[in-house]
Amino acid sequence: MKILAIESSCDETAAAVVEDGRTILSSVIASQVEEHKLYGGVVPEIASRRHCEAINGVVRQALSDAGLTFEGIDALAVTYAPGLIGALLVGVNFAKGLSMATGLPLIPVHHLRSHIASNYLAHPALKPPFLCLVVSGGHSHIVEVRDYTEMKIIGKTRDDAAGEAFDKAARTMGMPYPGGIHLDQAAESGDPLAFRLPHPKVEGAPYDFSFSGLKTAVINLIHNASQKGESLPVADLSASFRKAVVDSLTDNFLRAAEELGYHTLVLAGGVSANSLLRRTMDDACRQKGWQCYYPPLSLCGDNGAMVGAQAYYEYLAGKRADTSLNARATMSIE
Ligand code: KG4
Ligand code: ZN
Numbered sequence: 001m002k003i004l005a006i007e008s009s010c011d012e013t014a015a016a017v018v019e020d021g022r023t024i025l026s027s028v029i030a031s032q033v034e035e036h037k038l039y040g041g042v043v044p045e046i047a048s049r050r051h052c053e054a055i056n057g058v059v060r061q062a063l064s065d066a067g068l069t070f071e072g073i074d075a076l077a078v079t080y081a082p083g084l085i086g087a088l089l090v091g092v093n094f095a096k097g098l099s100m101a102t103g104l105p106l107i108p109v110h111h112l113r114s115h116i117a118s119n120y121l122a123h124p125a126l127k128p129p130f131l132c133l134v135v136s137g138g139h140s141h142i143v144e145v146r147d148y149t150e151m152k153i154i155g156k157t158r159d160d161a162a163g164e165a166f167d168k169a170a171r172t173m174g175m176p177y178p179g180g181i182h183l184d185q186a187a188e189s190g191d192p193l194a195f196r197l198p199h200p201k202v203e204g205a206p207y208d209f210s211f212s213g214l215k216t217a218v219i220n221l222i223h224n225a226s227q228k229g230e231s232l233p234v235a236d237l238s239a240s241f242r243k244a245v246v247d248s249l250t251d252n253f254l255r256a257a258e259e260l261g262y263h264t265l266v267l268a269g270g271v272s273a274n275s276l277l278r279r280t281m282d283d284a285c286r287q288k289g290w291q292c293y294y295p296p297l298s299l300c301g302d303n304g305a306m307v308g309a310q311a312y313y314e315y316l317a318g319k320r321a322d323t324s325l326n327a328r329a330t331m332s333i334e
Contacts, residue, residue, distance in 0.1 A: 001019065001020055001074045001075065001312060001315070002017055002018070002019050002025065002066075002068070002072060002073050002074050002075075003017070003018050003019075003021075003074065003075045003076070003077050003107070003308045003311050003312055003315070004016075004017050004059070004062065004063065004070075004075075004076050004077070004098075004104075004308070005017075005076075005077040005078070005109070005304045005307035005311055006055070006059065006076070006077070006078045006079070006091045006094060006304060006307065007078075007079045007091065007111075007114070007302055007303065007304045007306075007307045008051045008055065008079065008083075008087050008088060008090050008091030008094075009079045009082070009083025009084065009087060009091075009111045009302065010042060010047065010083055010084055010087060010137070010302055011031065011033055011036055011042045011047050011050075011087075011302075012029050012030070012031050012032070012301065012302040012303070013029075013030040013032070013050065013051045013054040013055050013090075013091075014027070014028065014029040014030070014058065014302060014303050014307075015027075015028050015055075015058045015059045015061070015062035015304040016028065016062055016303065016304030016305040016307070016308050017062055017063065017065075017066035017068060017073070017308065018121070018305055018308025018309055018311075020312060021117070021120055021308070021309045021310075021311075021312030021313055022120055022121060022124060022309065022312075023121075024121055024305045024308075025065075025066035025067075025068070026061075026062045026063070026065035026066035027062070027065075027303055027304055027305040028061045028062045028065065028304065029058075029302075029303055029304070030050075030054040030057075030058050032046070032047060033177070033178065035050065036177060037176050037177050039177075040171060040177050041167075041177055042084070044084045044085075044086055044087065045086065047084055047086070047087045048084070048086035048087050048089070048090055051087055051090035051091065052090055055090060055091065055094050056094075059098075062304065070102045070104070073102075073104060074104070075104055075105045075106070075107055075311070075315055076095050076098055076099050076102075076104050076105070076106045076107065077095075077106070077107040077108075077109050077307050077310075077311030077314075078091050078094075078095035078106065078108060078109065078307070078321075078325075079091060079109050079110075079111050079114065080092050080108040080109065080110075080321070080325060080326070080327050080328065081110060081327060081328035081330070081331035082110075082111055082112070082138070082139075082328060082329055082330045082331050083111055083138075083329065084329070085327055085328075085329040088327035088328075088329075089327045091327075092325060092326070092327045096321075096323055096325060099321075099323075100323065105315070105320055106320065106321045106322075106325065107311040107314050107315050107319055107320060107321065108314075108319065108321040108325055109310050109314060110310075110331060110333055111302075112134050112136070112139055112141070112143075112269070112333045113149075113151070113310045113314075113333055114306040114307045114309065114310040114311075115136060115268040115269045115306060116132050116134060116143070116145060116266065116268045116310070117148075117306050117307075117309035118295040118299040118300070118305070118306035118309065119266050119268060119293050119294070119295055120309045121295075121299060121305055121306065121309050122293075122295055122296050122299060123293050126264075126266070126293050128145045128146060128147045128148055128150075129144070129145060129146050129147070129262070129264075130145050130262060130264035130265065130266050130293075131143070131144060131145070131253070131256060131257050131260065131262035131264070131265055131266070132144075132145050132265075132266040132268055133249060133253045133265070133266070133267050133268070133272075134268045134269050134333070135161070135162045135163065135249065135267070135268070135269045135270070135271035135272060135277075136161065136162075136163050136269035136270045136271060137161060137163035137164055137167065137178070137270055138161050138163070138164065139156070139157075139161050139269070140156060140157040140161045140162045140163075140209050140211075140249070140271075141153050141155065141156045141157075141333065142154050142155035142156070142207050142252065142253055142256050143333060144260065144262075145266070148310075148313035148314075148316075148317070149313055149314055151333050151334055152334060153333060153334060154260070155205070155206075155207025155208050155209065155252055155256060156208060156209070157208070157209040157210065157211060158202055158205075158208055158209065158210045159210055159211060159212035160211040160212045160215060161211070162209070162211060162245055162249060162271045163178075163180055163270050163271045164211075165211035165212070165214065165215045166179060166183055166242075166245065166271065167179045167180055168215050168219070169183060169215055169218045169219070169238075169241050170182055170183040170238075172218065172222050172223075173186075173222065173234050173237065173238065174234075180270065180271060180273075180274070181273065183238045183241065183242060184238075184242060184273075184274050184275055184276070186234055186235050186238040186239075187235065187239040187241075187242040187243075187276065188235075188239075188275065189235045189239075190233070190234075190235030190236040190240070191235075191236045191240075192239040192240055192242070192243035193240070193243075194233065194236035194237070194239065194240050195221065195236065195237055195240035195241075196240075197214055197217050197240055197241060197244045198213055198214055198217055198244070199214075199244055199247055199248060200213050200214055200248060206252065206256075207252050207255070207256045208252070209248055209249070209252065211245065211248070214241070214245065214248075218237065218241050221237070222237075242274070242276050243276065246274065246276045246277050246280055249277060250277070250280045250281060250284065253265065253281075254284055263288075263289075263290040263291065264290070264291045264293070265281065265285060265290060265291065265292050265293070266293045266294070267281060267292075267294035267295075268294075268295065269300070270301050270302075272294045272295060272300050273297050273300035273301070278294055281294070
C-alpha cells in the first residue's frame with residue numbers, strides 16, 4: 001500500500017511516499033530554518049506563508065521522485081496535531097483538497113506518533129510493544145507503545161521540553177537557532193564536569209522531567225559572568241548542560257524500563273539526534289542486554305516519511321478523516 005504523506009506542523013514543509021509503513025519511495029523536505037534564524041525562533045505567521053508557497057511543489061516533487069502519479073497512490077495522510085495551528089492548517093487543507101479531487105482516503109496522523117514511526121523506516125525488526133522516549137522541541141514524554149496505535153504516557157515534562165531547553169541555553173550562549181545541534185557539537189570538546197548544574201527531579205513523580213530550573217541556572221551563570229566583563233568557556237558549559245539534560249532523560253527512562261519490564265527501548269523526536277543521548281542509551285542497553293533503537297539523523301527532525309509510516313498503521317486500525325477534519329494545536333498522543 002502506497003501512502004502520500006504531508007507534514008507542515010512547524011517550519012518544515014515535507015511530503016513523502018511510503019510503502020506499507022516501512023519503505024521510503026521518496027521524501028522531500030523544504031526547510032524554512034534560514035528565514036526563522038533571523039528572528040531567533042519560528043515566527044508562526046511566516047511559517048504559514050512559506051508552507052502555502054512550498055506545499056504544491058513539495059508534493060509534486062515527492063510524487064515524481066517516487067516515479068508515480070496519483071493513480072499509483074492508495075491513500076493520503078497528513079499531520080493534523082499538535083503543532084502551530086496556522087502551519088498545520090496549510091497541510092490539512094491541502095490534503096483535504098487532494099482527497100476530494102482524487103477520491104483517495106485521507107488518514108489523519110498525530111505528529112508525535114509519526115516521530116515514533118520514523119524508527120519503523122530504519123529498523124525492519126522493530127515492532128511494539130516497546131518503551132519510547134519522545135523528545136522534541138515541544139514535548140518530552142516517556143511513552144508505552146503497547147501497539148502501533150495504542151500508547152500510554154507514563155512520564156512527561158512539567159515545564160520546558162528538552163529541545164526547548166537546549167535551544168534557549170544555546171541562544172544565551174550566542175548560538176544560532178535552532179541551537180540544540182550547535183550546543184551538541186560544542187559540547188563534544190568540552191568538560192562535562194566543569195560546571196556543577198542542578199540535576200532536577202520531580203518529587204513523587206519519578207518518570208516526570210523538569211528542565212526550566214536547569215535552563216535558568218545556565219542563563220544566570222552567563223549573565224553574572226557578562227556583568228563582571230568575563231566570558232565563560234562555551235564548550236565546557238555546553239558539555240555540562242548537555243550532561244545534565246541527558247542524565248535526567250536517561251535516568252528516568254531506564255528506571256521506567258526496569259520497573260515496567262521493557263527491554264526494547266526507542267528514542268524519537270528532534271532531540272534523539274543528540275550524540276550524548278544516543279551514546280548513553282547504547283552503552284546502558286549493551287550492558288543490560290537490552291535492544292536500543294533510534295532513527296538515522298536524516299529522520300530525527302520533521303519529515304513526511306515518518307507521517308507515511310504511522311499513517312499505514314492508523315489505516316489498518318481503521319482511522320479515516322473526512323472533510324470536517326480540523327487541525328489542533330494541542331492533542332495527547334494517547
Ligand atoms: O522533532 P523536532 O524536529 O520538531 C518538533 O517537533 O519540535 O525537534 C526539534 C528540536 C529542536 O529543539 C532542536 O534544537 C532539537 O530538536 N535538536 C537537538 C539536536 N538536533 C535537534 N537537540 C539536541 N541535540 C541535537 N543534536
Ligand atoms: Zn517534530
